[in-house]
Amino acid sequence: MKQKLIIGLLFILVLLQIASPLSMIVKRELVLKNGIAFRFKTVPIDPSDPFRGRYISLRVEANKAPKPQGVALELGQKVYAQIVVDENGYAEISQITTQKPKAPAFLDAKISSFGDGNEVFLDLPIDRYYMEEKAAPQAEKIYREHSEHDKQDAYVIVKVKNGFAVVEGLYIGGQKIENLLLKRLK
Amino acid sequence: MDNKALQWLYQELPGLINKGVLSQTTADKLHEYYGELKSTDKKSFTIIFCSVLGASLIGLGIILLFAHNWEQLSRPMRVCVSLSPLIIGQILAFWVLLKHPTSHALKESVAIFVSLMVGAAIALVSQTYNISGEMIDFILSWMLLIVPLVYLMEVTIPAVIYVAGISTWVCYYWDVPQQAIIFWPLLAVIVPHFIWSLYQDRYDVRAGILAVVIAVSVCFGMEQITLNLNEMWHGFWIIVYSSIATIFYLLGIWKFKSISTNWQRPIHCFGEIGVFIMMLLLTFRFPWDLIQMHQPIVGWNLSWVSFLNYLLTLLLVGTAISMFFRCVKHKDLMSSLFGALPVLVVIGCGLSVISTAIPMLLFDIFVFVVSTMQITIGIRTDNLRIVNQGMFMLAVFILMRFFDSDVNFIIKGLVFIAIGIGFLMTNVTIIRRRKGVS
Numbered sequence: 001m002k003q004k005l006i007i008g009l010l011f012i013l014v015l016l017q018i019a020s021p022l023s024m025i026v027k028r029e030l031v032l033k034n035g036i037a038f039r040f041k042t043v044p045i046d047p048s049d050p051f052r053g054r055y056i057s058l059r060v061e062a063n064k065a066p067k068p069q070g071v072a073l074e075l076g077q078k079v080y081a082q083i084v085v086d087e088n089g090y091a092e093i094s095q096i097t098t099q100k101p102k103a104p105a106f107l108d109a110k111i112s113s114f115g116d117g118n119e120v121f122l123d124l125p126i127d128r129y130y131m132e133e134k135a136a137p138q139a140e141k142i143y144r145e146h147s148e149h150d151k152q153d154a155y156v157i158v159k160v161k162n163g164f165a166v167v168e169g170l171y172i173g174g175q176k177i178e179n180l181l182l183k184r185l186k
Numbered sequence: 187m188d189n190k191a192l193q194w195l196y197q198e199l200p201g202l203i204n205k206g207v208l209s210q211t212t213a214d215k216l217h218e219y220y221g222e223l224k225s226t227d228k229k230s231f232t233i234i235f236c237s238v239l240g241a242s243l244i245g246l247g248i249i250l251l252f253a254h255n256w257e258q259l260s261r262p263m264r265v266c267v268s269l270s271p272l273i274i275g276q277i278l279a280f281w282v283l284l285k286h287p288t289s290h291a292l293k294e295s296v297a298i299f300v301s302l303m304v305g306a307a308i309a310l311v312s313q314t315y316n317i318s319g320e321m322i323d324f325i326l327s328w329m330l331l332i333v334p335l336v337y338l339m340e341v342t343i344p345a346v347i348y349v350a351g352i353s354t355w356v357c358y359y360w361d362v363p364q365q366a367i368i369f370w371p372l373l374a375v376i377v378p379h380f381i382w383s384l385y386q387d388r389y390d391v392r393a394g395i396l397a398v399v400i401a402v403s404v405c406f407g408m409e410q411i412t413l414n415l416n417e418m419w420h421g422f423w424i425i426v427y428s429s430i431a432t433i434f435y436l437l438g439i440w441k442f443k444s445i446s447t448n449w450q451r452p453i454h455c456f457g458e459i460g461v462f463i464m465m466l467l468l469t470f471r472f473p474w475d476l477i478q479m480h481q482p483i484v485g486w487n488l489s490w491v492s493f494l495n496y497l498l499t500l501l502l503v504g505t506a507i508s509m510f511f512r513c514v515k516h517k518d519l520m521s522s523l524f525g526a527l528p529v530l531v532v533i534g535c536g537l538s539v540i541s542t543a544i545p546m547l548l549f550d551i552f553v554f555v556v557s558t559m560q561i562t563i564g565i566r567t568d569n570l571r572i573v574n575q576g577m578f579m580l581a582v583f584i585l586m587r588f589f590d591s592d593v594n595f596i597i598k599g600l601v602f603i604a605i606g607i608g609f610l611m612t613n614v615t616i617i618r619r620r621k622g623v624s
Contacts, residue, residue: 006338007283013334014276017300018269020331021307025265028315054253055316130313133254167316 035159038091054136062092108163241295245302268310275300297341301332322358342392353403363491366410429506431460468549474542
């Protein structure tokens, strides 16, 4: 009887252990399939994580929005950042709201700091792009070369659905970083 | 009784019967009372150790392989790769529970493997989908997914991984008391298993490792409380750490009385070292100056987190002091001396208002009394370990005072030599006396 109960409970735990990564996968696959794509301009640098390997840390340029009038905001508060596309085709945050917007183009974000003027800085869920161990430092080098020539043309394509974002790819000079690295190696 | 001691006793019995010290009936009664020797103890420890090491290395190796990031693999392929080691581990867990439910080695190694593979799976999914967020959030979800294994498979090393994981998590939130307070319920989750493992075999190495990790973890957790409350009054850390060290010391003595080797009662050793360090620290001026320099901020912090922290501190100090009084009641001299630390700290804090020199002097006397009493008790009971402990304490205390003062190098050198000779002479005398007696 006791063993049956333990086996039953272990079965539930096993399902939970699998469901946890699986739900992460399904949620993101749905966003990648049905989400709206935006280009966010970024500034990449190259750190590493002991469990998840090397990644390129992304600092999204469009991480600020005008402070909404008549709404009291505090640090760390969850807000909804509405996305618009500028004349160059890059995404930027037009406004933030505390109520979930009806328009589909918005991101869940947190307030990271308040600017000197009428600005609010945001923590956006776009902060890393994982790469192969040796590729990440080379990718950073390529980015630096590009920024030296005043190109500054690094951006990420992000799929967005219901405030949830999944980074699809990192592009430098219009090419996916992985393809650019392959060309360099040839 | 400890298996080693029992083994010694059973080896001695035939000789004692031959020499007429014991009758065969008494020897049989002793045998009946203590029961059979656990003959495979050492062998099973080696097997468990090797299995734990093997499973840990394989699991960590897989995590490192995943961390390399195999870009050539497609997304569906990476999903399969991330989940398959976990599923293999889980199938093994079912197999072990159904076919070998009594094998500690198999249960420990499979549970470690599953624990590490849960982390590897989440890590690889995070990597594949560039999931944002700090490593620390990843660690918490990982730990929560593995902790039920501890109870379902009755395993200890995954419990050690869990406690280490939540301690890492709480260190990250050192400046966010609202998050850090969650550490205590998280730690409480493992306490029933810890008590259970002590009931199974309190001298088991795995229970010992878990005890040390929990003790260190409690110190990490208390650090958050002192950081939170020190803003109000800078004496909190002195009271909190003195109480923790005393509780560990006295718990270790009461619950592990029948054993004489230190490595088998790690909580006691941890507490003893803690009490010694606190005693010595409090003979210096800076802790008392710190209390005086930063007077309490007007008005107490009455947020709910601070309220819980005050409550925990009060509970801790109350427990330590009541344990001290229990020692006094039982006329346990050595434990009462060590256990007096929190009481003296509270008195010292009160006296420091008059002058910081008074509590310093109080602790100078305290260290001196404790170390000389240890030497005396050690000599009286012919216990070289206690004598050396007392002499070590006294030597560190004297040397510290000498480095603290402006005495010239010649005198400092002579004091070093005198203490060294004192150590050697005492040991030689006791060993000679023992030989004389035998």
